[in-house]
Amino acid sequence: MQTINVCWFRRDLRLNDNAALYHALRDGLPVLPLFIFDKNILNKLEDKSDKRIAFIHAALLEMQEQLVKLGSTLEIFHSTPVEAFKTLLKKYTINKVFTNHDYELYAKERDEDISLLLKENGTAFHSFKDQVIFEKDEVLKDDGSPYTVFTPYSKKWKAKLKEFYFRSYPVEKYFNNLYRQSPVDIPSMNEIGFATSSTTIFPSKELDEELVKKYSAQRDFPGIAGTSKLGVHLRFGTVSIRQIVAQAITLNETYLNELIWREFYQMILWHFPKVSMGKAFKSDYDTIEWKRDEGEFIKWCEGQTGYPIVDAGMRELNATGFMHNRVRMIVASFLSKHLLLDWRLGEAYFAQKLLDFDFAANNGGWQWAAGCGCDAAPYFRVFNPYLQTQKFDPQLTYIKKWVPEFQEFNYPKPIVEHEFARKRALEVYGSALKKDAGIT
Structure with a gap:
């Protein structure tokens, strides 16, 4: 042989x-x-x-x-x-x-x-x-423990970064060492049990440098093509993280920070494996008594909550496999705080639908939105969908694209009233956390 x-x-x-x-x-x-x-x-x-x-x-x-x-x-x-x-x-x-x-x-x-x-x-x-610049124990606190807050982690990450870490591997020099044989047929989509789709258009793997230069100013506005959409390419490694980091260093620090967030969550997954087992990073949040309402969850999934910015995000996800990052935060906060439904339901739904699904980033994002993750916003910070719309989709460009009927009679009434939902979330979260702390 x-x-x-x-x-x-x-x-x-x-x-x-x-x-x-x-x-x-x-x-x-x-x-x-x-x-x-x-x-x-x-x-x-x-x-x-x-x-x-x-x-x-x-x-x-x-x-x-x-x-x-x-x-x-x-x-x-x-x-x-x-x-x-x-x-x-x-x-x-x-x-x-x-x-x-x-x-x-x-x-x-x-x-x-x-x-x-x-x-x-x-x-x-x-x-x-290969899929990260720094992994496992490569970026730690001075006492050898892992970071659980992003900003100091990112500072240490940047301080450690040298040209060596993002230098490309010159693979092409050694292609003559590939095993030589006649082409083997690649099984079709049907042969592996999946449907063929000729309508799906995947994002380019080329980093748009002009877009990245404007990233800081445009990244939060879903109605603008202001993000690179390289997530799926980084997820499946069709581009090299070393190449993208090398470009980001010279183009835009805000964009570089987003790449560091990706590695931060990978580091959390490595050091705190409980997050991959359905556990909250902050264990006291596991005592929250979530509502069980399949009807409300389905309306959230289908983009029928009566909150246009939320519905636009869910419809974009269902149609394309993509959702703008600002809108991901809004819809995640809405599920866990407005509807008081377990964040794990949303995490699992995103895992089914996101083209760029990556466990570490998805779990980290959902726990951040629910308040139970590392470096998460306090539980009492509840996104107001109306204010988020005014701030990040003021011309309703994004909403009009995905929810064209939002001003029509047949558009559903809000599934829950905002101020009521905010107060309810504060009471339920606060009660659970006090109980866990032994405060009566």
């Missing part, structure tokens, strides 16, 4: 500036590029028109086109990772498997299983940092 190394792609779907691929190609043996459509993940997706699978499929086709030109090919499985590697181990003598770190709970468990399987077969498993 042919002796090879394997580069296993997961959330790093590109050939350029890829840490694992660079180290694999430099190791000496021919490198087989591998991707697995993981049944453990896909079988849990109820929406068989999931845009994320279409995005991944499109990225793989682009990678395959590049590899074929280089005389190589992706080896693709629609399987569980364990079964895929068992098949590969029968087909090849695998010396080493190279991949990039993934920090989510399932990913860590998966990698432990694969590492054990490979070890039993005399194969080494090597994993590298």
Whole structure:
């Protein structure tokens, strides 16, 4: 059997500036590029028109086109990772498997299983940092403990940043070490159990530098095309975080801060794994008695709350898989504080719908909005949807696009009155937190 190394792609779907691929190609043996459509993940997706699978499929086709030109090919499985590697181990003598770190709970468990399987077969498993600039214990307080507040974390992050950390891996130098074989067919969307959609248009992976220069002034206005929409590309690694950070440093510090927020939440996930198990970061918030009202939750999901800015956001999400970040905060606050519905319901709904869904950022954002996360706004800060509209969509550009009937008779009345909801939230939150603190 042919002796090879394997580069296993997961959330790093590109050939350029890829840490694992660079180290694999430099190791000496021919490198087989591998991707697995993981049944453990896909079988849990109820929406068989999931845009994320279409995005991944499109990225793989682009990678395959590049590899074929280089005389190589992706080896693709629609399987569980364990079964895929068992098949590969029968087909090849695998010396080493190279991949990039993934920090989510399932990913860590998966990698432990694969590492054990490979070890039993005399194969080494090597994993590298790739989707962040700093990870795990690389940015800590002076006493060695993790940060739980963003601003001091971001200052330490910036102080540590040197050109070395965002230097690109020169993968192209070593492409001649790719394993050579005839192209392997990539399974179609239908073959992996998902519908093909020709109507979905994904955002460009090119960073619009002029847009980023204006980012500070425009980013909060959903009616303006003022954000990069690179979230999905960073999520699936079709662009390199090192490349984007290198550009952000020279263009706009506010935009750089957003990239640091992404790493802050990854760090929180690593040091406080309870957040991946449905627990509030601030444990006393787990005592809040949330309402149970499926009807209100459905109206929130469908964008029928009677609050135009909230409804616009939910309709945009349902239609496109995207929601403007300012509006994400508004709709999340509305669910957890106006409706007093458990923030975990919203977190799960976003996980189903967001094209750029990333567990760490999604969980961090929802806990921030509900008041129970690290560095969260105090629980008594309740977004007023009307004031948010006046401030960030004053011409109603965004609302008119997604809720054109908002001034018509058939538009629903507000699901709850704002001032009543605000007072109720303060009472319920305050009572739960006092009770947890032993205050009567």
